[in-house]
Amino acid sequence: MQTVLYARVSTIDQTIAHQQAQAEAAGFKFDRVVADHGVSGVSTRLVDRPEGQRLFDILRAGDVLVVRWVDRLGRNYADVTDTIRELMRRGVIVRTIINGMTFDGATSDPIQQAVRDALIGFMAATAQAQAEASKAAQAAGIEHAKAQDGKRYLGRKPSYTRRQFETAQDLLAQGNGVSLIAKSTGLSRQTVYRLKDDPAAAEFALAEWELAGRLSA
Template sequence: MSTVLYARVSTLEQNLSHQRTQAEAAGFAIDEVIADDGVSGVSTRLADRPEGRRLFDKLRRGDVLVVRWVDRLGRNYQDVTDTIRHFMRQGVVIRTVINNMTFDGSTTDPVQQAVRDALIAFMAATAEAQAEATKAAQRAGIEARKGDEGRYRGKKPSYDRKQYQAVLDLLVEGAGASVIAKATGLSRQAILRIRDDQAGAEKALAKWEA
């Protein structure tokens, strides 16, 4: 039996080594890391990624697949739920670093199965919803750069691109505003503004990056 960490990054603001460090800090003894760098979790299924394919060939009954959160497997609802259920049928246990979730296909109790499956569905849906919100915000940012050249840009945001991305990542993981504020160094009010109007926050940031 082995414990494999699957890591994925799709932007410059994310970091592969941080995902292993975070997993080990949470108490996971990682035997091997399989990672995809610069791969979208929205448009590319896990089975179609260069390293993601290896998981389907490598993992065996009794192995543990560790991911930072389910969005590392993907941000498409159907792909994530299909992937997790496939591995559970193979006898692989999936564990998340964030929130310490465990998805195990060995249970035969129907109530436990129902709770597990509902949780998988909820987390996969959350990952896709966050991805859609991010795409909408990015489109708003692109339009802001196109249409506001030479115009008044308004008040400069209190956050930079790295902080903004960190806020989005923590929001999708279910962290509260106070926790995110402490982690990013931003005010709680700034976190709430980003949470409640992600498109507007992206647009304001894009104006000052142009």
């Protein structure tokens, strides 16, 4: 039996280092790391990704697949639920770093199966909803940029990076307190409160500045 960490980043300039660090900090030890770089979780199914295909080839019954959260498998509800169910049918145990969930196809009790499947559906739906919210924020930023014809006022540059934003959201999802998140991310408590109270607005501000950077490059 082996434990495999699967990581995915959406752009080629991102790294999987923080996903691996999160796994190790949570106490996971793995035999190998499989990662896809610059691959969208919205438009590309896991089985269609270069390393996603290899993942299905190497996993065997009794193996454990570790992911930061189900959104690393995908951000499409049908794809994520189908993927986890297929892995469970093969006897693979799926574990998430965030929330510490375990999905095991060996469960035979009908009530436990129902609870497990409901959790899979909820987490997959949440992953898709987050992707759609991010896409909407980016689209709004693009439309705003077009309307201003390059003369838009972006406001103050966000005091957090994409990585800090995602890490803070991960820690918030785990129920961690503001002080711990501030210490872990290097952000101020005030910034963490903003990310917690209005994540959509925080995502929008970040997306606009990212867009501005791409347009000026």
